[in-house]
Amino acid sequence: MTVTIVGSQLGDEGKGGVVDLYGDAADVVVRYQGGDNAGHTVVEGDEEYKLSLVPSGAVRGKVGVLGNGCVVNPETLFDEIDALKERGLEPDVRVARRAHVILPYHRVLDGIEEEVKSDSDKEVGTTGRGIGPTYEDKMGRRGIRVGDLLDPEGLREQLEYVVPQKRRLAEDVFGVETGEAFDVDSLYEQYREYGERLAEEDMAIDAGNFLADRLDAGDELMFEGAQGTLIDIDHGNYPYVTSSNPTAGGAATGSGLSPRVVGGGEIVGIVKAYLTRVGSGPLPTELGGVEGDTPGYDEQGAGENEDLAEYIREEGGEYGTVTGRPRRVGWLDVPMLRHSQRANGFTGLAVNHVDVLAGLDEVKVGHSYHLDGEEIFTIPATTERWGRCEPNFKTFDGWDDVDWSAVAEEGYDAIPENARAYLDYLSDELDTDVYAVGVGPGREETVVLNDPFE
Ligand code: IMP
Ligand code: MG
Secondary structure, eight states, rough: EEEEEESSSSSOOHHHHHHHHHHHTEEEEEEEOOOOOOOOOETTEHHHHHHSSSSGGGGOOOEEOOOTEEOOOHHHHHHHHHHHHHHTOEEEEETTTTTOOOHHHHHHHHHHHHHHHTTTTOOOOOSSHHHHOOOOHTTOOOOOBBHTTHHHHHHHHHHHHHHHHHHHIIIITTTOOOGGGGHHHHHHHHHHHHHOOOOHOOOOEEEHHHHHHHHTTTEEEEEOOOOOOOGGGTTTTTTSSSSSSSSSSSHTTTTTTOOHHHHEEEEEEEEESSSESSSSSTTEESSSSTTTTTTTHHHHTTTTTTHEEEEHHHHHHOBBBTTBBBOOEEEEEEEHHHHHHHHHHHSSEEOTTTTTTTTOOEEEEEEEEEEEEEEEEOOOHHHHHHHEEEEEEEEEOOOOOHHHHHHHHHHHGGGGGHHHHHHHHHHHHHTOEEEEESSSTTTTEESSOOTTTT
């Protein structure tokens, strides 16, 4: 069977930890979208692994697959594999031949476009990894795929077609000087070598066939979503989104298995007990604000709840895994989660970071929104309208800080009563069972109510 892990909010919900928790029963862990913009943290004993591209399961000796829906920077791929090897692991990573390749000019163009947009405060706040420009080339039918790296002659021809276009775009449209990143000869040499290593290590696969064979052989598959529903290119708050489909449908199109396979398994929505956001765009339940990211920060400043935001940010370690940037912090947004539940069809929820909120007098959630004189319960389809939504808050009594490791061992009933009231509310509103509750960073610090593989 399959278990799909999807971020229900804006990314950084703690998906890596849940993949790690449930991944024990999996044989293969598959990423189906995104690239090295992800930041998945896996904690094992005293060891912490931060991965941006390689599926988290690789830390536990699972086969890791980057599906056709991914964009792959070979430099990051091999750096991460080599770093894991240096730490004594033997990662088995396969890459779809249909996945698209991030080239150095994609990164440069990502930076240029953000720079240009920043003149009018319109930058997305991307991770700068070249994700958007690579997906653009995929859709524009001029992309270079992993399979192409294994065919030097074809690779050369493609580079000769596309690189001069990119150079003109950078120089003539954006007025930026270009260097090695736009040089056909040096790109060819470098990427041909990556192709050789992929071939030598037998890493390039037809992902759909590979995964179907593994399922036929009785293997358990886990789909590891990166980013989150509200930064999905279709279902997120466009244009403040990433350029792929983190939502559950992406697990089918991005892996080569059918929606029947994905839908026939479990789909677990990962929820952080509050909300964070990296980069720009609306956040109706935001507490405080982050300079450069929060819209209107220059006029309004950080706001009256800045201390609370700061407290949660520190307790939760809310700094970008990839970029180190401070994350914007807000209360849980339930209209967002209702939207997420509909788009993904969660069969269960894993609620993380419940311990981070411990010790607060009260905990709020945005239960619904107020917009143009109406109460609404889900997210409007345009970002402009979402930006005008005022949350209607519901207030819960806070819960004490307790020995969370002991709680994790004892089970759900050991969770402080007020925290359980919060979780029960969430489960009712989304009409979905809570499968797991994260009460600390390690996978042992999780209260497990249901293992979807069982
Ligand atoms: P990109 O994916 O680098 O193009 O960035 C587009 C938007 O998605 C930006 O707002 C990023 O901050 C956000 N984003 C991308 N990856 C992640 C992630 O793993 N966690 C949280 N936000 C992300
Ligand atoms: Mg992350």
